Amino acid sequence: MSSIPAQPYDYELPQNLHSLALIIIDMQRDFMEPGGFGDALGNDVLRLQAIVPTLKQLLETFRAKGLPVFHTIECHKPDLSDCPPSKLNRGKGSLKIGDEGPMGRILVMDEPGNGIIPELAPLQNETVILKPGKGAFYATPLETLLKEKGITHLLVTGVTTEVCVQTTMREANDRGYECLMVEDCTESYFPEFKQSTLEMVRAQGGIVGWTAPAAAVIEALELATQPAIAV
Numbered sequence: 001m002s003s004i005p006a007q008p009y010d011y012e013l014p015q016n017l018h019s020l021a022l023i024i025i026d027m028q029r030d031f032m033e034p035g036g037f038g039d040a041l042g043n044d045v046l047r048l049q050a051i052v053p054t055l056k057q058l059l060e061t062f063r064a065k066g067l068p069v070f071h072t073i074e075c076h077k078p079d080l081s082d083c084p085p086s087k088l089n090r091g092k093g094s095l096k097i098g099d100e101g102p103m104g105r106i107l108v109m110d111e112p113g114n115g116i117i118p119e120l121a122p123l124q125n126e127t128v129i130l131k132p133g134k135g136a137f138y139a140t141p142l143e144t145l146l147k148e149k150g151i152t153h154l155l156v157t158g159v160t161t162e163v164c165v166q167t168t169m170r171e172a173n174d175r176g177y178e179c180l181m182v183e184d185c186t187e188s189y190f191p192e193f194k195q196s197t198l199e200m201v202r203a204q205g206g207i208v209g210w211t212a213p214a215a216a217v218i219e220a221l222e223l224a225t226q227p228a229i230a231v
């Protein structure tokens with residue numbers, strides 16, 4: 001059995017590696033670039049850029065091995081019928097969800113600013129989940145699709161760590177998925193919140209799951225997929 005050196009202890013990979021999926025949460029222009037939703041909420045969005053090369057490397061590893069990849073996009077219908085007041089009325093900036101910004105309407109599906117950043121653009125064979133909430137399981141087909149594909153283990157990445165990434169990981173943990181958050185493939189507008197989230201996840205014997213850096217994940221995947229040497 002292969003495992004990833006992780007905290008609070010090693011993360012056992014599934015017997016069939018195709019039961020392990022990479023889930024990339026909301027790597028959208030709306031959160032990563034000036035003029036989007038993250039910016040409208042008053043955040044320094046450019047600090048999220050640092051994870052892009054590392055996440056790209058992990059994504060390329062999954063692609064090279066033919067392992068399943070899921071991307072999510074946080075978005076709302078143009079009529080905002082799926083955006084409750086409890087979400088719409090957030091932030092006190094000049095723009096809110098649905099307003100016209102420099103990249104189109106804020107957090108509205110198919111607008112230029114709502115798309116995934118070009119560096120991590122999904123391929124045809126990768127699943128894209130459109131989600132109206134913070135968690136990727138709420139009001140989406142994600143659980144059904146994971147079951148159909150026999151996926152039991154999730155590597156959770158993306159932005160922002162303590163909002164959509166952590167919510168998704170907690171939802172997944174409650175549904176029975178073995179989850180590892182990839183430390184340098186997730187970022188927050190608040191470095192201290194990222195750090196606290198990583199610590200919360202792995203506290204109490206891994207109450208929510210595991211954490212490990214991308215290099216440890218990639219090395220374990222390389223080892224697990226090496227052809228056996230004949231003796």
Ligand code: TIU
Pocket residue numbers: 025026031038041074159160161163164165189
């Ligand atoms: N504001 C913030 O930190 N995050 C979100 O609104 N959505 C996600 O985390 N994707």
